[in-house]
């Protein structure tokens with residue numbers, strides 16, 4: 222995220238701005254205090270003790286030794302801030318070092334370090350800090366040290382968790398193979414990747430650590446006279462709370478403001494740096510894509526098996542809400558196979574996921590259109606009927622079964638879970654069906670395969686299990702989103718053939734999403750070509766392949782290898798589809814199109830009939846077809 226967009230994002234969060242303003246004012250006041258011509262914070266004036274606020278020369282009054290409360294609060298604020306920042310930095314440094322080393326070296330080192338951390342965590346937090354101060358002796362530095370030590374486990378665990386993911390990445394292996402030292406790999410490869418998380422952890426902790434250090438000072442274990450932080454000032458004020466409440470109140474209000482300000486700012490920074498950690502119901506993933514249609518057209522004319530009309534799905538981004546899928550309409554009949562092709566980022570997956578309302582909310586929402594399934598609009602369904610329909614009537618085969626299969630459950634049990642029992646069907650019947658399914662997707666020795674965990678199977682075998690789960694309940698529609706991208710060419714062909722055959726046998730319609738025209742051609746009767754969230758061409762696969770109408774479809778076809786034409790030169794398609802917040806209002810492909818004319822860049826282009834059963838979104842398709 223650039224600095225400008227970070228500032229813009231912060232500007233949209235009033236609570237974060239409020240935190241920034243509070244912390245900014247307090248820090249500026251604390252830093253400016255020594256430079257201003259103010260009285261010495263330790264200058265006592267016993268004849269003027271406990272003067273009330275508003276006394277000339279003492280706007281917040283004086284304390285029990287006649288010292289100016291305002292000057293002392295500013296001085297105490299500087300001390301508290303310094304100690305809090307120092308303690309947080311010390312805890313973060315020590316904790317991160319322990320976490321990174323544990324994750325990097327693993328085995329014995331990990332075990333030993335983490336058990337030591339567990340021991341620290343076994344003590345109640347404040348008791349541990351008190352015990353450390355008691356051992357080291359009272360004093361501000363010792364109190365800060367105690368708070369830092371008590372917070373080390375938090376940082377160690379956070380750093381280890383994040384680093385465990387990073388140390389298994391290929392670039393870390395590559396650095397090892399290149400002969401880099403462990404220290405260099407830890408600092409150069411691992412630390413930069415976990416740093417955002419550590420910043421987030423610091424931002425969320427610093428307020429509490431200031432409060433905790435102030436707590437120790439309040440108990441007389443931190444700052445010792447004449448030095449004072451906000452905590453010890455609160456402690457002093459407590460002794461004269463009845464006669465002069467302003468002494469404690471001044472320090473109390475500043476602590477309160479400081480901690481509130483730091484926590485608001487910390488929350489904002491956390492959301493900004495790591496949107497996945499965004500707190501609150503607004504940030505929690507919803508079980509179904511939100512449907513926020515401005516107007517809902519009547520569903521009475523929806524027909525056929527799947528009848529999608531004007532589907533529009535948008536995402537909330539840092540620059541506002543933008544549609545990733547726009548006005549997509551198509552129909553699918555039983556037994557039919559429809560391909561959806563386009564480059565990465567053209568909106569294929571979002572369109573496919575929106576059918577079952579599986580596109581993520583937040584940040585996504587379906588903002589227009591209908592998804593007709595056997596005459597009903599799925600976008601009108603309550604969650605329970607929608608859930609019953611998912612995986613049962615409309616099933617998905619995902620790209621990488623490793624992420625969709627539960628890693629700690631045997632695959633047979635996972636298929637059993639997916640199977641809906643027939644009336645009166647017992648456990649034995651279900652198990653027999655599960656084994657038959659495994660055999661049906663071409664895995665030999667189905668008993669053994671059923672007992673395997675996902676990681677014990679090859680990529681191709683795992684995807685066969687993915688297909689088995691998807692067809693388990695004889696769905697009406699099978700949606701396959703790049704199901705074989707992760708597999709080698711031979712396995713790809715076998716799994717695709719199998720999927721096509723099993724879908725046909727069961728009379729299921731197939732919606733097949735791919736970036737590869739060649740694969741779609743082998744499997745699908747009809748094809749939709751998508752670009753920048755819109756359908757730009759649709760028609761029978763053979764016809765589209767033979768005579769594409771849209772220049773984008775033509776370029777995609779030219780990119781795909783064709784069976785029996787090994788010598789055909791493949792063209793590269795320069796550039797990339799626009800991001801959703803920068804889609805041209807006119808023809809979205811015009812900036813990359815060799816045939817674009819002024820009219821293409823002037824206004825949106827409609828998807829119009831382009832021959833028998835075909836549609837194209839191009840002003841010049843007729844001319845280009847004749848050329």
Ligand SMILES: Nc1ncnc2c1ncn2[C@@H]1O[C@H](COP(=O)(O)OP(=O)(O)OP(=O)(O)O)[C@@H](O)[C@H]1O
Nearest residue numbers: 536545564565566567568569570571572584800801
């Ligand atoms: N959760 C999200 N938040 C914001 N934008 C998103 C989100 N998911 C997808 N998009 C955007 O929507 C657009 C379409 O994405 P989609 O995943 O549908 O493309 P695709 O054609 O399926 O590509 P791929 O083959 O890489 O999956 C992209 O520009 C993408 O950045």
